[in-house]
Amino acid sequence: MDTIWQRKHILDVDDFSREELEKVLQTTTVMKEVLQRPLKKVPSLRGRIVANIFYEPSTRTLSSFELAAKHLSADVINLAVASSAVVKGESLIDTMSTLEALGSDVVVMRHSASGAPYAAVRHLNCSLINAGDGWHAHPSQALLDLFTIRQFKGETEGLKVTIIGDIRHSRVARSNIWSLSKMGCVLTICGPQVLLPDSINQDPALFPLVKCTDNIEEAVEGADVIMMLRLQKERQQSGLLSTVNDYVARYRLDEKRLSLAKKDAIVMHPGPVNEDLEIKRTIAYGPRSVIKEQVTNGVATRMALLYLLCGREEIS
Ligand code: CP
Numbered sequence: 001m002d003t004i005w006q007r008k009h010i011l012d013v014d015d016f017s018r019e020e021l022e023k024v025l026q027t028t029t030v031m032k033e034v035l036q037r038p039l040k041k042v043p044s045l046r047g048r049i050v051a052n053i054f055y056e057p058s059t060r061t062l063s064s065f066e067l068a069a070k071h072l073s074a075d076v077i078n079l080a081v082a083s084s085a086v087v088k089g090e091s092l093i094d095t096m097s098t099l100e101a102l103g104s105d106v107v108v109m110r111h112s113a114s115g116a117p118y119a120a121v122r123h124l125n126c127s128l129i130n131a132g133d134g135w136h137a138h139p140s141q142a143l144l145d146l147f148t149i150r151q152f153k154g155e156t157e158g159l160k161v162t163i164i165g166d167i168r169h170s171r172v173a174r175s176n177i178w179s180l181s182k183m184g185c186v187l188t189i190c191g192p193q194v195l196l197p198d199s200i201n202q203d204p205a206l207f208p209l210v211k212c213t214d215n216i217e218e219a220v221e222g223a224d225v226i227m228m229l230r231l232q233k234e235r236q237q238s239g240l241l242s243t244v245n246d247y248v249a250r251y252r253l254d255e256k257r258l259s260l261a262k263k264d265a266i267v268m269h270p271g272p273v274n275e276d277l278e279i280k281r282t283i284a285y286g287p288r289s290v291i292k293e294q295v296t297n298g299v300a301t302r303m304a305l306l307y308l309l310c311g312r313e314e315i316s
Pocket of ligand 1: 057058059060061062132141270271272
């Protein structure tokens with residue numbers, strides 16, 4: 001029996017221990033080696049069924065979970081919500097119970113409502129992976145980000161990581177703040193005051209290694225890692241931003257701002273990128289960007305998560 005990994009579901013990373021994070025990193029390294037083989041397939045999930053159900057659009061997360069399951073030899077159901085019985089009013093409980101009745105071993109779910117995965121697992125006997133819920137959490141993204149940071153930077157203890165953008169409404173930022181803090185990173189989160197989370201501003205004791213600022217130059221200065229977030233344009237409609245042009249002037253990552261970071265700093269973005277809005281296109285596709293590596297590492301990370309939840313055999 002594995003003494004470190006006991007989880008049935010992956011709903012969040014806020015309660016992951018450092019040992020569990022290390023276990024995911026170590027398993028992802030093994031999966032990355034599998035992906036470098038001419039035949040990128042192992043039988044660990046042979047006979048298992050993985051059901052992907054996405055109530056919100058996705059390019060990276062959905063395709064990488066599908067590929068991950070197939071590389072592990074699982075059978076895969078991709079339920080397209082727009083053409084499913086959900087549009088006829090099928091409830092979340094009914095959908096979960098149907099996926100279970102079809103024999104699913106793992107359900108991978110993205111939902112627009114924060115907390116939906118916690119409601120879903122109350123009606124499931126099989127495992128569930130949260131592929132992003134509302135503003136709340138995106139655990140597999142945070143884990144692939146952590147793996148990518150380790151790949152490029154090695155030791156995480158004391159590493160200066162800056163996250164810039166709409167932190168308040170970002171499930172990616174929220175999950176990364178938990179996992180990177182647990183790994184000893186020194187975090188600066190940066191954005192307009194209205195888009196910074198109250199919990200960090202009001203309770204510094206909760207995250208002693210996290211600093212908030214609305215000044216991008218201060219945030220980027222000396223950073224080892226800069227993680228940009230997508231500007232969610234609906235924030236302007238909701239009155240939280242004056243104009244997009246003002247946001248771009250104050251928060252877009254350009255060459256001048258990047259030059260304030262360490263010479264070997266890496267630039268990350270979970271995608272999808274609004275090119276030339278939160279980040280200049282020349283940086284997003286430039287030599288300091290590891291955005292493509294994040295996507296590639298997403299497959300190995302999701303293989304690791306599926307394997308840890310229901311893999312049958314050792315990888316050889
Ligand atoms: N990073 C991320 O969740 O991307 P998708 O919306 O394309 O899955």
